[in-house]
Amino acid sequence: MGILEKLQNLDKRVFYLLMALAIAIPTIWPLGLEVSITPPVRKTYEFVESLPAGSVVLIGFDYEPGDEIELSPQAKALFRQFAAKRIKVVTVASFPVGPMFADECLRVLKDLGYEYGLDYVNLGYYAGGESTLAAFAKDPSSIFTKDWYGNDVSSLPLMQQIKSMADFSMAMTLNDGPTGGTGTHEWVRQSVMAHGTPFVIGCTGVLAANNMPYLDAGQVRGVLSGLRAAAEYEKLVGIKGDATRGMDAQSMGHVLIVLFVLLGNVGMVFARRRSNGGEKR
Amino acid sequence: MFFKRSVPVTIAFVCGVLQVLDYFFKWGIVNKAAQETRAWVALVAVFALGLGAVNVLRVHLRRVQQNPVKNATSVLLLITFLVTIFIGLTAGQSSKPYKFIFDYIIVPTGSAIFSLLAFYIGTAAYRAFRARTLEAGILLVTGCIVMLGKVPLGEKILPFAPKWTTWIMQVLNVGGQRGVMIAGAIGFIAVSLRIITGLDRHTYGVE
Structure with missing residues (x-):
């Protein structure tokens, strides 16, 4: 040969x-290679910067362990920006393992002085995909009566402010695709189209192509795709985390x-x- | 026939029409009924999840009964399955033992399996990505530019790659994806209408 x-x-x-x-x-x-900031990530960062201090945002942890390396760093970098503006966070998950990832990422907020129930809440897992998300969007208390840790949702001060999806200043999904959980298209339908809540997508690298049309049409305010976007976000918030190293x-x-x-x-x-x-x- | 076809079709019709009306109109009783049916979906889905778990148990118990040595992986599955459920139910999902299982078993194994893709996709790309035709050549060049444009080292090798990648993703890709999405949405509406009106017989288990 x-x-x-x-x-x-x-x-x-x-x-x-x-x-x-x-x-x-x-x-x-x-190697310590520098990443440059791409337009979709810059848009996301600027949109979060434009939110008033003390706003409440909803984050969906819609991924499984295989995609943790791409999506958890996105959440952690975003949470640092939230903390700087004292933005409050409510998390939900459409995969049974999602609340565990939320719990781990929310530790960033806890370490920065956030108080559970007052500044952040982990509501846990919901089954049923888009239909359940639609019910949650109309009336969160119809789906979650207890949070992930077993507390009564009605007793949490942060949740007392939330009557529907429209009460969130921003919604976001950290998403690994329609493989059993709620996909990005479903989130766009239930947050943007049904309630007019500004929406941001955080997805794995392979899903970037599917979600770009939403950004181009102005239906979503930003798209973070893959580890690269997480590394860019880390640069914007001034940290060198898992994504930069990865x-x-x-x-x-x-x-x-x-x-x-x-x-x-x-x-x-x-x-x-x-x-x-x-x-x- | 009545319970097999008429009842499911009627339930689907009522639930489906309720959702459509709820989206477009503000009618108190309709909105309330639609919200109620959406909340039921969560219950049905949880029930399905439980059914899935019981099915996994049944299938692997049968395999173990047939030949426990040959089906050692089923034994392992049953042990981990039952231990995880036991710890989750007794100590709670935010307890230390449950966190241990999650952090040191579920996440590493899930990540390890997924990371194997880097090896398989890499060799598959090497063998299949050959510029035998003009179309394959265009795909090859586009793929290489996007792959290099997505990483910092690629930027060093081809400084124009990130700009071209952004253009490929936001112009060429968006045009194609938008067509697929619009066509898919129209198809989705058509299938939904067929299910709601009972025309789609397969959905109801009718051959």
């Missing part, structure tokens, strides 16, 4: 080894895949030329 054929058919174990190294090395020894590994992974794809194509082009030349002779 010549080198051109080899380039087209490299052993996948070579790729696996190189990919493992490409991810592991920058994780252990970070971007180095993701950089190397992407470049390696592009390199392999190019190598395969170079091999194919030259092999084709050689065989065409052979035929002519």
